[in-house]
Amino acid sequence: MVAAILLSALAMSAIVGVRYLLASGSFALATRIRQPGLYRGLEKQMGREIGWSLLSALIYGVPAGVVAWGWQARGWTRIYADVGAYPLWWLPLSLLLYLALHDTWFYWTHRWMHRPRLFRIAHAVHHASRPPTAWAAMSFHPWEALTGAFVIPVLVLLIPIHVAVLGCVLTIMTVMGVSNHMGWEMFPRGLVRGPLGGWLITATHHQRHHDHYNCNYGLYFRVWDRLCGTDKGLGDFKKVDG
Template identity: 75%
Template sequence: MWTAIILSALAMTAIVALRYFAASGVFAFATSKVRPGLYAGLNPQIRREMGWSLVSAAIYGIPAGIVAWGWQNAGWTLIYTDIAAYPLWYLPLSVFLYLFAHDTWFYWSHRFMHRPKWFRIAHAVHHASRPPTAWAAMSFHPIEALTGAVVIPLLVFLIPIHVAMLGLVLGIMTLMGVTNHMGWEMFPRWLVHSRLGGWLITASHHQRHHDEYRCNYGLYFRFWDRLCKTDKGLASP
């Protein structure tokens, strides 16, 4: 059993690392075409981002691998594969519940990481990326990576979700993590400045966090930033 669990953890670590390199690589390449020269002179920083991200991949991959083994072999989780097990309307609802729960945890843990002590100990690693690049999405100190790694593995014990919807959640998490750090706005202006866009976090919103530090702490939604009056809007074009 323990050998199988270890192999599952190693396999998931490799998957997380490959997902990171694939997603960040695609958007770094897009950046070189859309904003040529934006990352000029940042090669040493990018290498550091990659190094920290590989450490984070292991920290994310190990609990994910253990939970994946438990789901497949011991029925530990509430992940389901039968599309008829819950009403169809529950599919998008489950995605929203996961994203909102993750966003809530991220907002408060992220804000906590900006306390002077914890910023010096851990979060300074992420903010050492000046400016952040598409490779910075997982560039975390191990302590900070651990706070992020427990969320989804915990939620699968609390909220039922179809395996395909879980894949969608992980895809959105990866997409937002990379695109929010790449230094330019991928989404069209009409969306970013629309009523809907006013509740979503994109690169324009998160860039201001990296510029000013004490604002814009959210991951997917601006709900907590608005409620707690930490939303300072979008970065200047």
């Protein structure tokens, strides 16, 4: 049993690492095409980002591997494959619920990481990316990586979710994490500056966090930032596309 769990953990770490390389590599390539020269002179920084991110992938993969083994071998989780097991309305609702709970955890742990002592110990690694690039989304100190590694594994133990919806959650997490750090805005100005953009995290919104540190802490939504008075808007992001 121990060997099977270790194998599952290593396999998931490899999957998370490959997912990171493919996602960040794709957005880095898009940046090279759409914003040529934006990352010029940042080669050493990007190398550090990749190193920290692959270490984070290893950390993220361990609880994910344990949960994957538990799902297949023991039925521990609330992940289900039969689309008829729950009402169809639960599919979109579970997606929004997972995103909202993940966003809540991220907001408060992220804000906690900005306390001076914790920032020096851990979160400074992420903010060492100046400016952040498409490779920076998972560039975390191991202590910070640990705060994020258990969120989805814990949720799948508690809240039912279809395996395809879980795939959507992981895809949204990956795409938003990478695109919000790549240094330019891929969404059109009309969306970013419009009503929908007033509630969603975009690169324009998150870049302001990296510029000022004490605001815009969210991951997917601006709800907690708005409720807690930490939303400082979009600012003047010079690399907004469209």
